[in-house]
Amino acid sequence: MSNRAPSVRAAELDAADPLAAHVDRFVPGDDLVAYLDGNSLGRPLRRTLETLPEVVRAQWGGRLIRAWDEGWLTQAERLGDRIGAACLGAASGQTIVAESTTVLIFKLLRAAIAARKGLDSSRDELVVLRDEFPTDRYIVERLAEDHALTVRWVDAPRDAGITPELAAEAVGDRTIAALFSGVAYRSGWWADMPAVTGVVQRSGALMLWDCSHAVGSVPLELDAWGVDMAVGCSYKYLNGGPGAPAWAYAASRHHAELRNPIPGWLGARAPFSMTEPFVPADGIRRLVSGTHPILGMVALGDMLDEIESAGMDAIRAKSVLLTEFALSLVEELIPGASLASPRDAARRGGHLTIDHPNAARAVESLWAEGVIPDFRHPSGVRIGLSPLSTSFAEVERGIRALAYALA
Incomplete structure (x- = not known):
């Protein structure tokens, strides 16, 4: 049949x-x-059946460690800018490709806790859907446990997701940050992202969007919507392949207060100084921890060509x-x-x-x-x-x- x-x-x-x-x-x-x-x-x-072997042969095999100076060191930022321009409605310098969705959500949410608690120690709540993707819930619960915070759970209909009305009922003067999916992983609900963002921010909290099911699927305008931070994987609609590195967006207005909880050498201002204490890089690169997964970026770059064309x-x-x-x-x-x-x-x-x-x-x-x-x-x-x-x-x-x- x-x-x-x-x-x-x-x-x-x-x-x-x-x-x-x-x-x-x-x-x-x-x-x-x-x-x-x-x-x-x-x-x-x-x-990608051709480009991946070619990167292995010509760049890794042919240029070896010289390839870092010939483009690899800036690859995460260049791909991030392409994702930002083609898919996120984000100006350059605000998006970077690094690690996994899980790690990047943890980093940004932990940075949000540090930033907001530093301004107002009475804030002690994180807001998330009860039926949110498991990883998102697990991270929120662990951070709440580690920092003596309260999780404010939001219940949404099974065929829907977060709405401005539900967000307004959950956030308040104790909220540090809210974590919601732009497109819900189960129902496919596309949230009214600018309206929800506005509701959260008017409470004095930060808005973190998980855009794993949104990026490359629906048009996003993160800059225009005033979004604080966003994360998404690259193996769904961005076709980066299994285990491909994720991406993170942070509005430039937050870069100075963005404290990476997992500082690493490539996130340092002078990564090759080696002996100096850690000083974060300027801009979005401060969110990087470990070495860029170069081979994992190849298929993602190929797919961005298709998205940019279409x-x-x-x-x-x-x-x-x-x-x-x-x-x-x-x-x-x-x-x-x-x-x-x-x-x-x-x-x-x-x-x-x-x-x-x-x-x-x-x-x-x-x-x-x-x-x-x-x-x-x-x-x-x-x-x-x-x-x-x-x-x-x-x-x-x-x-x-x-x-x-x-x-």
Whole structure:
């Protein structure tokens, strides 16, 4: 059933797709019928099959340690600026590629605690959703435990996420910082980020956004929205590959007070002095701790070429069409499913979740057949559609196969 010819509607959508040429630039996969998990791990570009070995051969093998002076030392900042310009609406000098999402969230939240406690010692609360991504919750709880703080939990509907109204109920004159997802990992809820940011900041607190499911999926304007800090991974819609380094954004107005809790040599003002006490680098580089993961940045750079070429507005337009098409197929073919995502496309990111009692067994069987959605406990099927690598015909194959498996 999953290999049937595409419907007239799918064929028409693919024929009219201005980004259709990008789809064939990705590695197709040996047994792949439909990939519906681009919001978990993006597919590699064919180009990366050439660029990664070339970096190993020519730069690592050919130039060896000289390559650090020939570009590697500034690679994290240059890639950060490209992410900022193409995806975040961020001026240069505010975004850097480094370490993992987990480590960067910890660093920025710990820096926020130091900055706000230094101004007002009575502030003793961190705010986070009760159903936030586990890593985010774990970090908030550990920092609260280590610094004698209180966690203020926010409850949101399962098919939604943080709203300005919910944020207003949770923050106050005791709040140090709030940590929310720009696009919720389970429901796909795209928060009203500028409004929520304003609510948090008016309480005197700092706003930290986890943009892992937002970057490369929805247009972001972090500078214009007045965002304080943001973090995101690069292996979802940025297609950097498994374990690719994450990125962090900090508005330039915060750089002077940004105290890195894990100081490292490349975050120092004079990294090669070696014998002097630690003095943080100027600007966003002070957030760096260890040596840049150069090989882990190669695929990310290749994908940024695609994003820059397509433009985030066009990517978002296709994303809306993909999720609307998938939702129409779910409603037509899977009557026993319930939507656990926003029905309003303006509040939905690049993925949607449906609940069905047979979800776990269906997803397990589909993976063996080359149809790959994502299971989320207890009964959710998450359908992640990366616009540059996904066709409408592929979506249709995947949803038809899912309907058959669930039934």
